[in-house]
Amino acid sequence: MNWEHHAQRLADTITDPDSRWHSPVAQTPRHILVPRWWARGDDGRWALREGLTDPAAWWAAAYGDESLVTRVGPLHADHAKPDDHPEGLPTSSATMPSLVVRMLRHGRLHTGLSLLDLGTGAGGLAAYAAQRLGSQQVTSLDVDPYLTEAARDRLADIGLHPQFITADATTDIPGTYDRIIATVAMPPGPGLRPMLAALRPGGRLVTTLARMGVILTAWKDDHGECHGRIGRDSAGFMLTRNGEDYPPALAPAAEKGDPEITTGRYPVLNVTETWELRSMLEIAVPGVQARYEERDGIRTAYLAHPDGSWARASAERLDPPTVHQSGPQRLWDRLERIRNRLNAEGALPLHGAHATISPDGVIHLSRGKWEATLGAQEASP
Structure with missing residues (x-):
């Protein structure tokens, strides 16, 4: 099967012909990054999908503009048996390619800048960024050691060698970077401090926020504050986690x-x-x-x-x-x-709001007369 044809079609679908991200998408064999994944069966349960046993479905999924769940609860699709039906929430995925490209565009990337890809997942953003910037400029971080190991090996198989780090981004991020793009939803407050500390002065941050569907972009000044806006587009990513799975949800019971x-x-x-x-x-x-x-x-x-x-x-x-x-x-x-x-x-004030992030991770939002605070003990709705 000619994967280049499928990757080219995906690039044509999600980017413009003159886009700087067209070539990275067209040159990335995404199917290698997602050999197995989870999908909902007719009975509503999670069911394993294996690329080698259903090549047609594999090519359609890998080169479609869709997110593919690769981990449910603590069970990664790579480690599952065909009759496994895990229960719980998705805890890792191969993000929808058009959303990956959108986050990269928000990053304002260009040659010579160092990038931290926060939330390795299947390695798609690291792959596109390494194709565009060069592997030496890209570092990818995830809390799950298997995800960073699998992504390192699979990207190496296609000739890409970014650095991979296993760490909890809400407690410690090694190194400093010119750009940070988070494809996990970060918690305002103390959980943001390591990411802010890892961003160099003059650097740019792109992230989503916990339990929200917004994209926050901001530049860091020489005093450690970040200033930016809530974008007028939306995105939803999985929450950061500290362990194998998320804590139990608050049930109706x-x-x-x-x-x-x-x-x-x-x-x-x-x-x-x-x-x-x-x-x-x-x-x-x-x-x-x-x-x-x-x-x-x-x-x-x-x-x-x-x-x-x-x-x-x-x-x-x-x-x-x-x-x-x-x-x-x-x-x-x-x-x-x-x-x-x-x-x-006729509208809500959130999208387009100005954002100021203090070094302690508190986010102050304002638009016209509306103001709000995230990450402080007392929020102002």
């Missing part, structure tokens, strides 16, 4: 206390897929978790917070929902206030 029962104003929606609403909710109630399900035409959304607050809203299709909520905060009410603002003003 955590509902405690006599709930207040009301009728909501707006239809139930999947909060995790409405990126700007989800991002604004995270600013208003940092640490809130969301879940959604639809069964027999009944939509149900759950919100939960570590302080014990919870909300459950259910309705048939687009009917006004019955809302149960309890705890120190009324989470569904907070969400509805954000939706009120969206309806009243």
